[in-house]
Amino acid sequence: MPQFLSPPLASKAGTLKVIIVVRHSGGPNQTDISLDAQERTAREYISANWGGPVEYILISSRVSGEWLNRDELQQLQDHISTRRFDVVIADEGSRIIRDVALYAICGLCKDNDTRLIAPNDNIDTAQDGWELLTLFAGFRGGQENSKTSERLKSRCDQRFIEKGMIGSTPRWLIKPMGVKTDQGCSWDADAIPVILELVSKLESSGNASAVADWLNSDGVDPWDVHPERERDVRRGNRPWDAGTVLQFARNPMLAGRRFRGKKRTEKRYSTGRRIAVTNPDPTDVKWREVPHLALITRERQDALIAKLSFQNANRRRKGSGCGDPRRNVPRKRTVWPGQAMTCSVCRRPYHYGANGTKLSLGCRGYQDYKCWNPALALGPVARRNLLTAVSTVLDGLQGWPEEIMRNLAEIADAQQQGRRDEIQRLESELCRVSSEVENYTKAIGQGMSLDLVREALQSADVRRRDLQANLGRLRAAPVISAELPRIDEIRALAREVIATANSDGGLDDVIRVMVGKIVVYPIRQVGTDLIRGIGEFTLDLTTLVPSLREVKELEAVLKIPIKVDLFNRPQQAVFAAEVARLRGERFRYRAIAKRVGITMQAARNAYQMWLEIQNCGASDPYVPVDAAPDYGRYSRHHHERYRFERRVEPTT
Numbered sequence: 001m002p003q004f005l006s007p008p009l010a011s012k013a014g015t016l017k018v019i020i021v022v023r024h025s026g027g028p029n030q031t032d033i034s035l036d037a038q039e040r041t042a043r044e045y046i047s048a049n050w051g052g053p054v055e056y057i058l059i060s061s062r063v064s065g066e067w068l069n070r071d072e073l074q075q076l077q078d079h080i081s082t083r084r085f086d087v088v089i090a091d092e093g094s095r096i097i098r099d100v101a102l103y104a105i106c107g108l109c110k111d112n113d114t115r116l117i118a119p120n121d122n123i124d125t126a127q128d129g130w131e132l133l134t135l136f137a138g139f140r141g142g143q144e145n146s147k148t149s150e151r152l153k154s155r156c157d158q159r160f161i162e163k164g165m166i167g168s169t170p171r172w173l174i175k176p177m178g179v180k181t182d183q184g185c186s187w188d189a190d191a192i193p194v195i196l197e198l199v200s201k202l203e204s205s206g207n208a209s210a211v212a213d214w215l216n217s218d219g220v221d222p223w224d225v226h227p228e229r230e231r232d233v234r235r236g237n238r239p240w241d242a243g244t245v246l247q248f249a250r251n252p253m254l255a256g257r258r259f260r261g262k263k264r265t266e267k268r269y270s271t272g273r274r275i276a277v278t279n280p281d282p283t284d285v286k287w288r289e290v291p292h293l294a295l296i297t298r299e300r301q302d303a304l305i306a307k308l309s310f311q312n313a314n315r316r317r318k319g320s321g322c323g324d325p326r327r328n329v330p331r332k333r334t335v336w337p338g339q340a341m342t343c344s345v346c347r348r349p350y351h352y353g354a355n356g357t358k359l360s361l362g363c364r365g366y367q368d369y370k371c372w373n374p375a376l377a378l379g380p381v382a383r384r385n386l387l388t389a390v391s392t393v394l395d396g397l398q399g400w401p402e403e404i405m406r407n408l409a410e411i412a413d414a415q416q417q418g419r420r421d422e423i424q425r426l427e428s429e430l431c432r433v434s435s436e437v438e439n440y441t442k443a444i445g446q447g448m449s450l451d452l453v454r455e456a457l458q459s460a461d462v463r464r465r466d467l468q469a470n471l472g473r474l475r476a477a478p479v480i481s482a483e484l485p486r487i488d489e490i491r492a493l494a495r496e497v498i499a500t501a502n503s504d505g506g507l508d509d510v511i512r513v514m515v516g517k518i519v520v521y522p523i524r525q526v527g528t529d530l531i532r533g534i535g536e537f538t539l540d541l542t543t544l545v546p547s548l549r550e551v552k553e554l555e556a557v558l559k560i561p562i563k564v565d566l567f568n569r570p571q572q573a574v575f576a577a578e579v580a581r582l583r584g585e586r587f588r589y590r591a592i593a594k595r596v597g598i599t600m601q602a603a604r605n606a607y608q609m610w611l612e613i614q615n616c617g618a619s620d621p622y623v624p625v626d627a628a629p630d631y632g633r634y635s636r637h638h639h640e641r642y643r644f645e646r647r648v649e650p651t652t
């Protein structure tokens with residue numbers, strides 16, 4: 001370790017401010033002792049080269065160094081960008097990141113007048129040649145990971161083939177403690193009849209959900225009766241579902257064969273993570289015979305798998321023959337209004353693919369037998385109706401109310417005063433927290449053990465940074481001027497958003513924020529069993545002009561509640577009132593049809609509907625549905641799997 005660093009360490013403000021970065025990969029053989037050792041080495045290095053006061057910040061993580069989107073890495077970058085720190089130190093570059101991205105971190109340090117030192121890699125951004133050393137260290141870090149991974153894989157492959165290593169144990173396979181190969185394993189004797197029944201039930205009906213229900217019913221699964229047998233099963237005692245039943249039935253172990261390597265890991269360079277993908281090379285899959293575990297013949301299992309695949313062929317993701325159409329698309333991204341609609345009954349989100357139809361939006365709870373709301377919405381129709389409704393509301397926007405215009409000066413004053421008070425409160429709080437931090441630091445300087453106050457110091461420091469950020473935000477927040485933006489301007493902005501949404505389905509972020517959550521209520525068409533959905537939401541125009549958000553008086557004008565049909569109303573529903581009025585004036589159907597511009601039959605239907613509305617004492621062709629419908633084809637709530645369950649809101 002060099003005693004005299006050249007150039008020597010320098011501080012911007014008397015106290016040397018140091019960030020220590022420590023990391024281990026969080027693997028099974030890694031302990032936090034190594035983190036402590038890394039921290040100690042860094043501290044020794046600094047004190048060997050600096051005689052003055054020092055302030056340390058520790059950034060420690062327990063994940064792979066290849067991950068580029070770690071919180072700790074972001075935190076490090078944020079710290080560096082503040083320019084408050086003098087030194088970033090880690091014993092080797094790979095503690096910060098195992099990738100050539102290390103070069104960018106060093107560059108960030110250079111830009112922000114912060115020195116990065118990694119003694120074991122000879123990296124020191126204050127010395128010449130750091131670029132090459134950094135790139136090389138980052139590259140080597142990535143290579144080491146790949147090579148280790150390859151080595152481990154081939155060793156495991158060898159053990160699997162030659163020594164009969166066990167990969168996983170499916171449910172009901174008993175692996176006594178200490179047993180390392182399949183020779184010592186056997187199926188649970190009580191479970192064998194259940195397995196054979198499972199296979200024959202699937203062979204006869206192909207209905208995996210029904211088989212799962214059967215397995216979940218009392219007294220069927222012998223594993224439930226002997227909980228001590230769970231010891232070797234990692235997944236615990238989850239109830240069966242269609243997926244796990246099919247997975248079990250397809251397991252080649254039932255026919256006496258074990259495999260290894262159907263999946264393999266692949267690095268995603270954008271995030272640095274390795275994810276499991278299906279091995280594209282089927283010849284790479286290793287097979288081993290375990291005849292003593294065979295319960296059915298291979299021919300029988302192959303026939304079962306073929307039958308199931310054939311039966312479920314139309315349920316798979318359909319593409320244009322170029323593989324999975326949703327490959328590499330984030331699973332959670334869908335086209336608006338997907339993800340924006342929630343069920344009014346159970347509060348679960350509406351999702352695409354309800355009812356097995358790609359564009360149908362339906363309640364997730366309904367699909368899972370936890371909600372009775374059967375209202376569906378066709379994605380594009382709902383989208384068009386919602387956008388049209390927003391457009392109509394925008395057309396109807398009048399100018400600002402007189403009263404607000406008159407009192408604008410007062411409103412602006414009140415806003416200013418409120419903000420001043422808040423700034424004052426935050427400032428005094430910041431003062432208190434800062435002196436707290438200072439006291440802790442002083443106590444450490446006077447010999448108090450850092451371990452005693454580390455947590456308190458860190459939490460005070462976090463609070464200090466939060467307060468600083470809040471103050472900055474508040475000071476930069478826009479002020480209400482004596483002149484409000486004209487309503488026309490807001491309208492133009494909103495129109496732009498709608499036009500973008502219409503032209504490109506992908507750019508939905510702004511409309512998502514402007515429209516917010518759409519709650520879907522089930523409604524029934526009078527005289528029929530048909531249940532449709534109506535959406536209720538609040539159009540929030542303050543999202544377009546953030547400066548107006550803080551003025552409570554403007555809320556009534558800029559936050560507009562809207563109700564929209566999420567379906568196309570049939571002609572008779574649209575014209576019922578109009579046709580009834582004309583009938584009242586003793587017009588004939590032929591004349592009415594001509595006037596309204598519909599066919600005679602449509603006019604008759606409309607009148608019929610109007611009569612039915614009168615019969616029900618309603619004012620609209622659609623009436624709310626308040627309880628599980630016991631008519632038509634809506635009988636999901638009678639299914640034995642059905643249990644109504646409201647969604648529990650996640651607490652943060």
Ligand SMILES: [Zn+2]
Nearest residue numbers: 343346363371
């Ligand atoms: Zn629901």
